[in-house]
Amino acid sequence: MDTASAPKALRKTLHERGLRMTPQRQLVLDAVRELGHATPEQICQRVQDTAPTVNITTVYRTLDLLERLGLVRHTHLGHGAPSYSVHAHEHVHLVCHRCGRVDEVPCELLSPLGGTLRDEYGFELDASHLALSGTCRECLSAPKESE
Amino acid sequence: MDTASAPKALRKTLHERGLRMTPQRQLVLDAVRELGHATPEQICQRVQDTAPTVNITTVYRTLDLLERLGLVRHTHLGHGAPSYSVHAHEHVHLVCHRCGRVDEVPCELLSPLGGTLRDEYGFELDASHLALSGTCRECLSAPKESE
C-alpha cells in the first residue's frame, strides 16, 4: 500500500543518483521503519539480528545517506545519541525529562506556532525535526521519587 | 537590581547546602550570564580569559552543579555540545539548520501550545528547555548555496 515500503523503491531512489543498492542499506531502512525512532546503536543491533557482521560504521554512513535522500530524519531528543525515524511519518516528539519516555503527537499541533514564527520572525519552523521537553502525565501524577 | 546577580547570592545559595564558594564557581556563572548561551568549551574559554588555569573538567562539574541549584539550564541545540544559559532568562531558541544561527524568542509564544499539550496529552511542556529547528529569514531569502 505504501510505495516507499516496497523493496524496489529504495533501489530506484539509489539508482537515480548513481548509487548502489546493498543489503545493508535495505536492512538499515527496514530497521528504522520497524523501530519508529531509535538511536544508531539500536538500529545497528536490530540490523545485526539479521546480519550480524554489519558494522556500526556502516549504520552511521547509511543513516547519513538515507537522510540526504529524504527517507529518514533525525532529532536530538536529549543528552545522548540522536534518534532516527522515517521521514514519511511526520510527528513531534514529547520527551519527558523525568523518566525519559518519548511520545509522539501530530505536527498539526504546531501549525499555529509555525504561523506566528513565520509572520513575526521570518522563521520557517520545521516541525518534523522537533523535540518538546517537559514532564509526562505519569511523572506528573507520581510522587517525586528523588533529587 | 537583580538579586541573583549580586556576588553574595551564589555564596549564600551554596552555603545553604553545605557547599563552598570558590572563584571558579563565580567565574563560570558570570561567563554563562555574559555569553547568553554557550557551550562548556566556550564558557571555559571565557573563564580562562580571567583565570587561565581553570580546567574544563571544573567547568563541566560547575555547570552540573549550577544546574542542580537551578541557576543555569542547558538545551541541546543540535549535533554537538549542549548550550547553557542562565535559568532566569526564559526564552525559546530558534535554531537555523541551514546556517546554524541561534535566535531567541519569548516563551509566551508557546503558551497556547503548552495549554493544548496539557489539556489533551497531560504533558507539562518545559518551554525553557526548548529548541525549535527550522530555517531563518536570511537563509530563506538567500539562494540555496549548495547540495
Place this chain on the structure above:
DNA sequence: TTCACTGCAAAGTCTTTGCACATAT
C-alpha cells in the same frame, strides 16, 4: 583541621575517517 573542591591524566561514549578488500552494476 577537615572535607569539599580543583587540576591533571586517563578512561568512556558517540561518531568520523583512512584504507584495503568486497561487491553491485
Place this chain on the structure above:
DNA sequence: ATATGTGCAAAGACTTTGCAGTGAA
C-alpha cells in the same frame, strides 16, 4: 572491469571519573 560500498582499526569530539593535592570554613 570499475568505482562504490563495506569492515576494521584508529582517531576525533565531547564528557566523566579517579586520585592526590589545595584551599574554604
